[in-house]
Amino acid sequence: MATAVDRKLWSQWQREIEAAPPGEQPATTVSGVPIDPLYTPDNLDGFEYDSSLGYPGQYPYTRGVHATMYRGRLWTMRQFAGFGTAQQTNERFKFLVAKGQTGLSTAFDLPTLMGLDSDDPRSLGEVGRLGVAVDTIDDMRQLFAGIDIGKISVSMTINAPAAVIMAFYLANAQDQGVDWRKLRGTIQNDTLKEFHAQNEIYFPPEPSVRLAIDVIEFCTRHVPQWNPVSISGYHIREAGSTAAQELAFTLADGLHYVDQCLARGLQVDEFAPRLSFFFNAHNDLFEEVAKYRAARAVWADRLRNHYGARNENSWKLRFHAQTAGCSLQDKQPEVNLIRVAYQALAAVLGGCQSLHTNSMDETLALPSEHAVTLALRTQQVLAHETGVTNTVDPLGGSYFVETLTRQMAQEARGYFDRIEALGGMLPAIERGFFRREIADAAFAFQREFDAKHKIIVGVNAYQEAERKPLDILTIDHAVETEQVAQTRRVRKERSGEEQRRTLDAVRRAAEAQENLLPTLLDAARARATVGEVMVALAEVYGRCDAAVV
Amino acid sequence: MVKCVENQIPLRIVLAKVGLDGHDRGVKVVSRALRDAGFHVIYPGLWQSPEAVVRTVADEDADWLGISLLSGTHMTLVPRIVEMLRAAGLDHVGVLVGGIIPETDVPKLLELGVARVFGPGTPMAEIIDFLRAHGSRTHA
Numbered sequence: 001m002a003t004a005v006d007r008k009l010w011s012q013w014q015r016e017i018e019a020a021p022p023g024e025q026p027a028t029t030v031s032g033v034p035i036d037p038l039y040t041p042d043n044l045d046g047f048e049y050d051s052s053l054g055y056p057g058q059y060p061y062t063r064g065v066h067a068t069m070y071r072g073r074l075w076t077m078r079q080f081a082g083f084g085t086a087q088q089t090n091e092r093f094k095f096l097v098a099k100g101q102t103g104l105s106t107a108f109d110l111p112t113l114m115g116l117d118s119d120d121p122r123s124l125g126e127v128g129r130l131g132v133a134v135d136t137i138d139d140m141r142q143l144f145a146g147i148d149i150g151k152i153s154v155s156m157t158i159n160a161p162a163a164v165i166m167a168f169y170l171a172n173a174q175d176q177g178v179d180w181r182k183l184r185g186t187i188q189n190d191t192l193k194e195f196h197a198q199n200e201i202y203f204p205p206e207p208s209v210r211l212a213i214d215v216i217e218f219c220t221r222h223v224p225q226w227n228p229v230s231i232s233g234y235h236i237r238e239a240g241s242t243a244a245q246e247l248a249f250t251l252a253d254g255l256h257y258v259d260q261c262l263a264r265g266l267q268v269d270e271f272a273p274r275l276s277f278f279f280n281a282h283n284d285l286f287e288e289v290a291k292y293r294a295a296r297a298v299w300a301d302r303l304r305n306h307y308g309a310r311n312e313n314s315w316k317l318r319f320h321a322q323t324a325g326c327s328l329q330d331k332q333p334e335v336n337l338i339r340v341a342y343q344a345l346a347a348v349l350g351g352c353q354s355l356h357t358n359s360m361d362e363t364l365a366l367p368s369e370h371a372v373t374l375a376l377r378t379q380q381v382l383a384h385e386t387g388v389t390n391t392v393d394p395l396g397g398s399y400f401v402e403t404l405t406r407q408m409a410q411e412a413r414g415y416f417d418r419i420e421a422l423g424g425m426l427p428a429i430e431r432g433f434f435r436r437e438i439a440d441a442a443f444a445f446q447r448e449f450d451a452k453h454k455i456i457v458g459v460n461a462y463q464e465a466e467r468k469p470l471d472i473l474t475i476d477h478a479v480e481t482e483q484v485a486q487t488r489r490v491r492k493e494r495s496g497e498e499q500r501r502t503l504d505a506v507r508r509a510a511e512a513q514e515n516l517l518p519t520l521l522d523a524a525r526a527r528a529t530v531g532e533v534m535v536a537l538a539e540v541y542g543r544c545d546a547a548v549v
Numbered sequence: 550m551v552k553c554v555e556n557q558i559p560l561r562i563v564l565a566k567v568g569l570d571g572h573d574r575g576v577k578v579v580s581r582a583l584r585d586a587g588f589h590v591i592y593p594g595l596w597q598s599p600e601a602v603v604r605t606v607a608d609e610d611a612d613w614l615g616i617s618l619l620s621g622t623h624m625t626l627v628p629r630i631v632e633m634l635r636a637a638g639l640d641h642v643g644v645l646v647g648g649i650i651p652e653t654d655v656p657k658l659l660e661l662g663v664a665r666v667f668g669p670g671t672p673m674a675e676i677i678d679f680l681r682a683h684g685s686r687t688h689a
Contacts, residue, residue, distance in 0.1 A: 110568075110569040110570065110620055111569065113569075114569050116569070122568075122569065122596075122598075123569070124625060125568065125622040125624075125625025125626060126568060126569055126620060126622055129620065129621045129622065130620055130621060198571060199571025199572075199573060199595055200571055238574070239573075239574045240574045240578070326574070329669060329670055330649075330652075330668050330669055330670070331670060363649055363669055364649065364651050364652075365621070365651060439577050439578075439581075442574050442577065442578055443577075443578055443581050443582075446578045446582070446673060449672070450672045450673050450674060456670065459670035460670070460672065467652070469652050469653070472651060475621070545594070545596075
């Protein structure tokens with residue numbers, strides 16, 4: 001593709017550009033990367049179609065992980081949902097399926113995410129507020145009542161207590177008579193990014209990773225269609241990172257999990273095909289597309305050439321995308337619909353496997369049914385009306401997008417070197433490297449926004465004095481009382497002896513550094529609560545306080 | 550001779566993340582902007598209980614307390630903190646709230662005695678100007 005440029009014509013254009021008055025704002029991406037006015041074959045020195053780009057479904061997958069991409073099958077439209085009690089969320093799940101959603105995605109409330117029970121004093125005011133409260137296997141049963149989990153794929157966003165929740169899910173599946181080998185879905189189970197950005201932290205980094213690997217190892221052997229980790233850049237980006245940092249830190253986390261699985265004695269081709277990823281879909285369309293394309297190429301290269309994976313599925317980076325929550329505004333909230341549509345376009349042009357589009361009211365509250373329907377409709381319009389699904393990787397070969405893709409890959413590799421120079425992933429976490437990088441980027445963006453170098457429509461430009469509030473979803477305080485009562489009822493009904501015996505077994509397995517899933521399954525069946533299991537584990541692992549940067 | 554400008558003691562502000570909410574992008578950006586603007590910022594980190602926040606305000610002899618909440622628990626936690634400040638004889642400390650606060654809750658928070666609610670998209674200068682305009686009642 002890198003054909004010669006006619007110098008004479010080029011100079012003529014260059015003179016015109018130089019003579020033109022400078023623009024009002026410096027042309028940079030949302031991440032602050034300077035962008036040239038024009039890209040030509042000159043930018044793609046040494047670029048050869050076959051070796052540099054190749055075909056979709058073939059190494060290094062820059063153009064996509066499947067040969068036919070969306071011509072063969074559309075991405076999965078998967079809206080994240082959860083609030084109140086398990087019963088309320090169960091109703092929302094059924095509502096979404098009725099509207100044509102093709103996968104379920106569970107949001108847990110903050111106490112559950114933090115490994116606390118609903119009746120813990122620290123949970124006060126938080127129960128059922130940002131997601132669904134799950135304390136025991138009873139709640140898990142209620143959450144999926146009347147939904148065939150042998151047929152629909154289910155995603156669960158949970159990290160510090162992921163192993164416990166996975167045990168609840170598996171024990172419940174068994175109770176429902178669903179074969180584990182049929183289960184499809186994803187558990188986020190990515191504790192590393194909690195230390196970089198998301199802050200749902202319970203144990204110190206080393207045992208946190210150990211627990212994550214327990215889930216990966218167990219699922220590799222017993223739940224073969226399940227994605228036992230979703231290595232997530234989403235939250236890193238939400239915390240304020242640049243696109244390149246999101247890419248680099250996410251892949252670095254993934255590489256750390258690979259190293260740890262290998263250290264357990266797993267073979268790379270046993271587990272790598274089921275590692276999945278989760279990226280943000282932010283405002284800057286081309287930068288985002290470049291990020292996804294680079295992610296696939298860098299991952300494929302590492303897995304094939306560094307780890308020696310032979311199964312092609314080990315090389316393929318499959319990812320879920322969610323539009324950027326941090327880009328949503330509370331001023332003129334309907335404008336968020338437009339932001340989300342462009343962000344979704346970026347994810348689809350970048351070849352995502354599944355997508356969540358945020359609802360326009362999500363800076364205000366959890367989405368209303370009206371807002372969540374519009375968000376889903378945004379994906380359906382994209383899929384069926386815009387024609388972007390007709391050809392694979394439509395931006396492939398663009399001088400601009402290929403240049404950005406190369407730059408992005410280079411930046412990611414640069415970060416890998418810096419992390420290694422700090423002694424690897426865990427030492428870099430302990431030294432606050434990731435948090436500092438992200439906080440610096442967040443602050444840099446704020447300054448650009450304050451100086452109006454970056455315009456946010458309706459916020460620092462095109463404001464409107466009049467405000468038209470949206471109807472938003474409110475969570476009844478009764479939810480907390482109801483959930484607390486439910487958990488206390490379980491504590492009374494269950495056998496205290498069984499609960500203690502199974503928790504003792506969990507503790508012993510943790511001390512012996514055995515895979516915890518078998519004992520966690522027993523604890524789940526004995527109706528132990530999430531909080532009780534986490535406390536038992538903390539006796540062995542210790543607790544962790546978030547570092548301040 | 551160089552004329553000495555008014556000898557100003559920097560305003561002291563405690564910024565607090567209370568409850569389980571881990572969204573700390575905003576609070577970190579604000580703390581850095583206030584620090585750069587010459588304020589004395591005390592940020593004790595995530596997961597502070599209301600009791601711990603009030604203790605920090607007292608120990609640090611703060612002029613202002615800025616509470617950051619993006620988890621929807623503001624109507625549970627802010628009234629508790631305001632009440633506890635009052636009980637501790639710290640009602641001269643101005644209280645600001647930042648984060649995701651639905652519009653219908655803003656008047657309720659102001660009624661409780663919160664001086665101002667800053668939502669997403671607030672320019673840093675707005676917060677800085679507000680604090681400078683209101684100054685200190687602790688060190689009046």
